[in-house]
Amino acid sequence: MRSLIGYLVCLVVALTIAYAFAPRPVPVPGEEPLRTDRVQINALLKVGERVLAAGERGSLLVSDDQGVSWLSATVQPQRNVALTALVDLGQQRLLAVGHDGWILRSTDSGSHWQEVRHDDQLGEPLLGAWAAGGERVLAYGSFGKFYQSDDAGLNWRALALDVDSAHLNSLDGGADGRRMLVGEQGLVMRSRDGGQHWQTLPAFYTGSLFGVVRLSDAHWVSYGMRGHVFVSHDFGDSWTQLPIGNQLPLYGHVVLPGQGGVLIVGAGGSLVRLDARGQLRHVGRLAGLGTLTSAVMIGSRLLVGGERGVFQESGGSVAALGK
CATH class of the missing domain: 2.120.10.80 (Kelch-type beta propeller)
Known part of the structure; x- marks a missing residue:
């Protein structure tokens, strides 16, 4: 019985090694x-x-x-x-x-x-x-x-x-x-x-x-x-x-559509919105996203990028910021 168990263990180890070194298709x-x-x-x-x-x-x-x-x-x-x-x-x-x-x-x-x-x-x-x-x-x-x-x-x-x-x-x-x-x-x-x-x-x-x-x-x-x-x-x-x-x-910005001004993003999830004449309309933060470097608008929705990747603003829109 001990010999049989030993052979089985050796077989498992051999199969594991063979699988680890076997050629695989390179991912595209x-x-x-x-x-x-x-x-x-x-x-x-x-x-x-x-x-x-x-x-x-x-x-x-x-x-x-x-x-x-x-x-x-x-x-x-x-x-x-x-x-x-x-x-x-x-x-x-x-x-x-x-x-x-x-x-x-x-x-x-x-x-x-x-x-x-x-x-x-x-x-x-x-x-x-x-x-x-x-x-x-x-x-x-x-x-x-x-x-x-x-x-x-x-x-x-x-x-x-x-x-x-x-x-x-x-x-x-x-x-x-x-x-x-x-x-x-x-x-x-x-x-x-x-x-x-x-x-x-x-x-x-x-x-x-x-x-x-x-x-x-x-x-x-x-x-x-x-x-x-x-x-x-x-x-x-x-x-x-x-x-x-x-x-x-503050590290990046996106110009908002329809003469909506500009939204600036930065460290700590900072958001700063100015209107089309450069007047301050809103200051806030997106919690939990760390440093933001960039932003784009997808319709009325805000997409931000930074040290933790790409995220959609949880509220779904910047239309209400600083009206």
């Missing part, structure tokens, strides 16, 4: 739904009915059911470094930028991505990208890095800015040629001629600014460290600080 990327609460998200983008998310370790996620479920996009090659921003160039063309000067391009609304630029020697991150109209797109980031493409992201050339190697964090503008660029140590630059010439504005804040929003040709908003939010009604000639009431940093 994107076939299995992802747990987005396990991925840090740095950027969200809505393209038609599709929502995309970018984040840590080269994550590029796609949702075709309004953020309920997500699949992983195909990335070639996968560098496994953080992606920081997404931009829509139209005609199903998208760009993603990230650390190590990494730039990826998609021509099928984000299902597949191909590398067009990478620089692992410096290891410096790109922090944003902005569609400048037509085939032109700009990318920017750490230590004054500023690049332009005139062929929808296929080829890039460096542009010189007099920023003393400051990090460039956010850019916005309009078809009238007015643009504004913000960065660390209160850096604010503006252009009236589509970026041909840039003017550094007098400092009104010494901390880092992480975002800038164009509400109209005159009304602009900037925000950043320690809950600071500033509004200008004269394209940056003067700025007024808004009384937010907390010191949590």
Whole structure:
């Protein structure tokens, strides 16, 4: 009997080892739904009915059911470094930028991505990208890095800015040629001629600014460290600080539809809503979501991304905020 038991034990062990080392089919990327609460998200983008998310370790996620479920996009090659921003160039063309000067391009609304630029020697991150109209797109980031493409992201050339190697964090503008660029140590630059010439504005804040929003040709908003939010009604000639009431940093925003203003998100689930003229309408928090970096609107519903993944705002709508 003991011999029989011994043989059975040996057989189980042998079968277990054989199963562990047996070849298995390699999973196809994107076939299995992802747990987005396990991925840090740095950027969200809505393209038609599709929502995309970018984040840590080269994550590029796609949702075709309004953020309920997500699949992983195909990335070639996968560098496994953080992606920081997404931009829509139209005609199903998208760009993603990230650390190590990494730039990826998609021509099928984000299902597949191909590398067009990478620089692992410096290891410096790109922090944003902005569609400048037509085939032109700009990318920017750490230590004054500023690049332009005139062929929808296929080829890039460096542009010189007099920023003393400051990090460039956010850019916005309009078809009238007015643009504004913000960065660390209160850096604010503006252009009236589509970026041909840039003017550094007098400092009104010494901390880092992480975002800038164009509400109209005159009304602009900037925000950043320690809950600071500033509004200008004269394209940056003067700025007024808004009384937010907390010191949590603010990292991202979404422009609300129908002249609804802007919603800014940040650490501690912070929400700050301003109307279309930059007037403060609401300050609140989404409990339990940690640091928020980005947001998009799906109809009247808010989708937010951050350190704990992608979530729908539990109330389902921001329509009631600050009426």
